[in-house]
Amino acid sequence: MKIRSLEDLIAAKNRGLATLYPQRTKIMVGMASCGIASGSRVVMKTLRDETQKIGLDAYISPIGCIGSCYKEPLVDIIQPGKPRLTYANVTPDMAVGIAESLASGRILTEGLFTRIEEDENLVEGTRVRIARGVAGLRTASDPPVVGGGDGPSIDRGGASAVRSGPNDVGGPSSRGVGDSLPRDATSEYTQVPAFDDVPFFKQQKRIVLRNCGIINPDSIDEYVARGGYFTLHKVLKELSPQQVIDEVKASGLRGRGGAGFPTGVKWQLTRNSPGNVKYIICNADEGDPGAYMDRSVLEGDPHSVLEGMTIGAFAVGAHEGYIYVRAEYPLAIEKLQKAIKQAEEYGLLGDDILGSGFSFVVKLSKGAGAFVCGEETALMASIEGRVGEPRPRPPFPAQSGLWGKPTNINNVETWANVPVIIARGGNWYSQIGTEKSKGTKVFSLVGKVNNSGLIEVPMGISLRDIVYSIGGGVTEGGKFKAIQTGGPSGGFIPESLIDLPVDYERLAAAGAIMGSGGMVVMDEKVCMVDMARFFLTFTAAESCGKCAPCRIGTYVMNETLARICEGQGKEGDIEFLQELAETVKTLSLCGLGQTAPNPVLTTIRYFRHEYEAHIRDKKCPAKVCKRKFTLEEIARLKEEAARKKAAKKDEGKSAPGFAAEKSDSAKKGEEKTERGSAAKKAPAGDESTAAKKAEKKDARKDKD
Amino acid sequence: MHFDFEKLERILSEHKPGSGSLIAILEDVQDQFRFLPEEALVLISSKIGIPASQVYGVATFYNAFSLIPKGRHVVSVCLGTACHVRGAGDILAHVRRQMNSDSAGTTPDFEFTIEDVRCLGCCSIAPVLKVDDEVYGHTNPDKALGILDGYRGKTDSEA
Numbered sequence: 122m123k124i125r126s127l128e129d130l131i132a133a134k135n136r137g138l139a140t141l142y143p144q145r146t147k148i149m150v151g152m153a154s155c156g157i158a159s160g161s162r163v164v165m166k167t168l169r170d171e172t173q174k175i176g177l178d179a180y181i182s183p184i185g186c187i188g189s190c191y192k193e194p195l196v197d198i199i200q201p202g203k204p205r206l207t208y209a210n211v212t213p214d215m216a217v218g219i220a221e222s223l224a225s226g227r228i229l230t231e232g233l234f235t236r237i238e239e240d241e242n243l244v245e246g247t248r249v250r251i252a253r254g255v256a257g258l259r260t261a262s263d264p265p266v267v268g269g270g271d272g273p274s275i276d277r278g279g280a281s282a283v284r285s286g287p288n289d290v291g292g293p294s295s296r297g298v299g300d301s302l303p304r305d306a307t308s309e310y311t312q313v314p315a316f317d318d319v320p321f322f323k324q325q326k327r328i329v330l331r332n333c334g335i336i337n338p339d340s341i342d343e344y345v346a347r348g349g350y351f352t353l354h355k356v357l358k359e360l361s362p363q364q365v366i367d368e369v370k371a372s373g374l375r376g377r378g379g380a381g382f383p384t385g386v387k388w389q390l391t392r393n394s395p396g397n398v399k400y401i402i403c404n405a406d407e408g409d410p411g412a413y414m415d416r417s418v419l420e421g422d423p424h425s426v427l428e429g430m431t432i433g434a435f436a437v438g439a440h441e442g443y444i445y446v447r448a449e450y451p452l453a454i455e456k457l458q459k460a461i462k463q464a465e466e467y468g469l470l471g472d473d474i475l476g477s478g479f480s481f482v483v484k485l486s487k488g489a490g491a492f493v494c495g496e497e498t499a500l501m502a503s504i505e506g507r508v509g510e511p512r513p514r515p516p517f518p519a520q521s522g523l524w525g526k527p528t529n530i531n532n533v534e535t536w537a538n539v540p541v542i543i544a545r546g547g548n549w550y551s552q553i554g555t556e557k558s559k560g561t562k563v564f565s566l567v568g569k570v571n572n573s574g575l576i577e578v579p580m581g582i583s584l585r586d587i588v589y590s591i592g593g594g595v596t597e598g599g600k601f602k603a604i605q606t607g608g609p610s611g612g613f614i615p616e617s618l619i620d621l622p623v624d625y626e627r628l629a630a631a632g633a634i635m636g637s638g639g640m641v642v643m644d645e646k647v648c649m650v651d652m653a654r655f656f657l658t659f660t661a662a663e664s665c666g667k668c669a670p671c672r673i674g675t676y677v678m679n680e681t682l683a684r685i686c687e688g689q690g691k692e693g694d695i696e697f698l699q700e701l702a703e704t705v706k707t708l709s710l711c712g713l714g715q716t717a718p719n720p721v722l723t724t725i726r727y728f729r730h731e732y733e734a735h736i737r738d739k740k741c742p743a744k745v746c747k748r749k750f751t752l753e754e755i756a757r758l759k760e761e762a763a764r765k766k767a768a769k770k771d772e773g774k775s776a777p778g779f780a781a782e783k784s785d786s787a788k789k790g791e792e793k794t795e796r797g798s799a800a801k802k803a804p805a806g807d808e809s810t811a812a813k814k815a816e817k818k819d820a821r822k823d824k825d
Numbered sequence: 826m827h828f829d830f831e832k833l834e835r836i837l838s839e840h841k842p843g844s845g846s847l848i849a850i851l852e853d854v855q856d857q858f859r860f861l862p863e864e865a866l867v868l869i870s871s872k873i874g875i876p877a878s879q880v881y882g883v884a885t886f887y888n889a890f891s892l893i894p895k896g897r898h899v900v901s902v903c904l905g906t907a908c909h910v911r912g913a914g915d916i917l918a919h920v921r922r923q924m925n926s927d928s929a930g931t932t933p934d935f936e937f938t939i940e941d942v943r944c945l946g947c948c949s950i951a952p953v954l955k956v957d958d959e960v961y962g963h964t965n966p967d968k969a970l971g972i973l974d975g976y977r978g979k980t981d982s983e984a
Contacts, residue, residue: 154945154946154947154960155947155949155950155962157960158947158950158953158960158961158962159950159962190949190950191949193949193950407946408943408944409944410904410905410906410907410909410943410944411905411906411907411944411948412944412946412948413944413946413947413948416946417946448852448889449901449942449944449945449946450946451958486848486849487848487849487852488887488889489848489851489852489887489888489889489890490887490888490889490942491886491887491888492943503848504845505844505845506843506844506845506846506847506848506875506883507844507879507882507883508882508883508886509886509887565948565949567906567907567948567949567951568906568907568910568911568948568951569910569911573907573948573949574949575949605906608906639906639948641906641907641910641948643910647910652910655906655909656906659943663943665886
């Protein structure tokens with residue numbers, strides 16, 4: 122069934138609203154990768170079986186991830202006339218309890234995490250009171266109502282909510298008229314923390330993640346119900362390509378893949394490039410370890426990316442697009458395939474979209490496990506079926522990209538921002554964030570942090586707010602040591618800079634980068650030299666090998682770091698690393714090499730004393746690194762041990778029966794052994810253990 | 826070992842000829858055969874019209890491809906940053922040691938290939954490991970072994 126007109130779109134919206142806010146009990150289960158890995162499939166099955174068994178009439182729906190991954194599996198319920206309630210860490214037993222309580226009409230209080238009173242429809246700038254379901258939907262342009270539901274307002278919702286930006290005065294904190302609606306129906310749940318009061322969500326501003334954890338990602342109608350594809354309709358019917366680009370420029374949106382190039386400028390370059398054939402690419406090769414926002418968006422709201430890409434294609438004049446998604450994300454691929462098929466069936470992709478005459482198709486290209494393919498020129502080589510090696514720029518992809526044609530390539534998160542920016546206007550978007558970094562950024566807050574998950578916050582928020590207010594501090598009461606941003610291309614930010622506001626410029630000044638948005642919290646038990654080595658092992662392995670500074674430089678840096686970690690560092694290693702890092706940074710061909718030294722440079726900059734402890738004292742302060750010994754050292758230690766043994770024997774001979782008092786050297790040896798076993802994992806510098814090992818080895822050899 | 830040409834022909838018929846399909850074809854072959862047999866590389870080269878050297882280059886460049894057979898179940902132990910700081914390295918070492926896997930991570934009975942992977946994108950439930958397409962969170966060395974035991978002897982569809 123093709124959608125050809127606004128009326129068709131509104132019909133789809135109403136179908137979506139009917140499942141989003143059904144007139145019967147609704148149960149939702151978070152079924153993104155992290156939810157499934159935490160056991161949501163079993164929970165889902167239990168809920169289905171149980172509701173059937175007890176004859177409960179409930180609409181059960183999978184949803185994406187709302188971000189609070191530390192609370193997975195999550196189950197949400199909506200009963201007619203009541204707010205949405207979320208249960209956390211749901212076990213199959215709890216699922217049985219939830220189903221039973223729904224059937225009996227009471228509410229299970231165990232495991233209740235939060236309560237959502239309203240769904241914000243960001244695209245339209247409206248808020249939906251869940252307790253009143255479909256009937257409670259009002260648009261910002263409607264006069265506020267007091268009292269009961271008025272159904273007919275739905276139809277106008279879609280039509281009136283898509284406005285061009287300049288006239289829209291709604292700021293980032295603007296709320297719809299929902300606030301003026303009475304809250305009487307929900308007073309019985311006030312003991313459950315409201316969504317906006319939960320520390321994890323309180324400071325968030327969800328633009329990219331607007332639908333994640335709200336809609337069923339398999340339902341295009343539910344996406345439309347949340348204002349989806351209305352922006353595309355407006356773009357195709359009312360705006361010129363240049364107007365679209367101008368709006369994106371006005372928003373100040375910068376590339377969310379990490380480098381932060383202004384998106385509108387990039388689109389303009391592609392549009393201005395001569396040629397009839399142009400391409401759009403969505404970079405979903407989220408290779409940074411520790412970052413998973415793209416996966417979550419693709420799994421929870423794939424249509425937002427498709428709509429963004431289609432708008433972008435119209436703006437730059439492309440008719441074919443590719444989504445390059447990494448093979449490690451099987452669920453994201455599945456959701457995308459489904460979404461593309463649905464959009465094609467609705468005529469929102471393909472020929473003559475919405476009857477506008479504009480055509481655009483999207484193809485899926487699966488990665489094959491090469492980190493360097495996140496670099497745009499390598500990515501395009503990979504789509505072309507070649508080895509994923511980057512090439513020098515210029516020419517930039519905007520001039521000569523995929524198959525030698527002008528190509529506009531943006532990251533998943535960037536694309537997901539686009540529909541909202543066009544719907545609400547560039548000015549609206551540019552009010553969020555800092556002077557040079559507009560809007561919000563999604564971060565995956567992970568590592569040694571209590572509330573780990575996916576967060577979307579306005580640019581300019583401090584690291585302290587992220588780690589402590591949202592993240593709830595360090596796990597197991599540990600002491601915060603550093604936060605790592607930007608993956609292998611980024612750096613470590615120490616505790617002294619915890620009040621740093623997060624934006625592109627300030628992260629770069631601190632030696633890190635925004636990157637794709639991974640934030641890994643580290644405590645005192647993490648060794649910074651080991652972390653630098655960890656990232657260099659990765660970049661050395663993932664360097665494609667095309668240019669020498671990266672291929673050899675990362676290898677040698679990794680080797681040097683390994684030596685330092687193993688207690689074989691020598692004076693001058695730090696300076697050598699710094700010098701080599703500069704060389705690799707300056708001379709490498711692509712972003713991989715240019716940023717690979719960042720982890721080394723920032724750890725030296727902020728944690729030089731740890732390097733020195735490894736090199737001079739042969740100690741790992743965090744007790745992580747395992748010391749290795751050279752053959753000469755082992756020989757020396759063996760000799761020493763033998764000498765001690767002989768001395769002991771002599772002692773025994775000279776004073777028979779007098780064993781109570783031990784010689785000084787023997788005492789020391791014992792003390793050392795004790796210390797060694799206390800820090801089992803870190804025998805760094807513990808020579809007596811190594812000596813014993815050497816002895817054992819020797820004994821084995823003798824046997825042979 | 827007898828090479829199943831029919832299987833390969835079926836895969837090739839599902840893709841358009843041209844270099845743009847190369848990676849997708851190799852992925853399917855890897856899935857079906859659990860490695861890329863030499864015969865397949867040569868045949869693919871002639872069927873889609875690109876030099877065998879280029880096919881070989883692609884086959885050896887990407888991590889997803891292997892020129893030697895993998896085990897029936899591919900176990901990916903995540904060594905992403907979040908998993909690393911939560912002790913994933915010990916899991917990989919322990920599992921490989923206990924399962925007597927060779928340098929490529931494959932067990933002697935070809936039941937498992939134990940690989941490392943840099944980030945499965947489930948960082949919030951680190952450390953994570955994946956068996957075939959199933960992800961397991963909050964693992965530790967012993968739990969990991971227990972998970973693998975559950976797969977022993979099962980075919981892909983049963984697991």
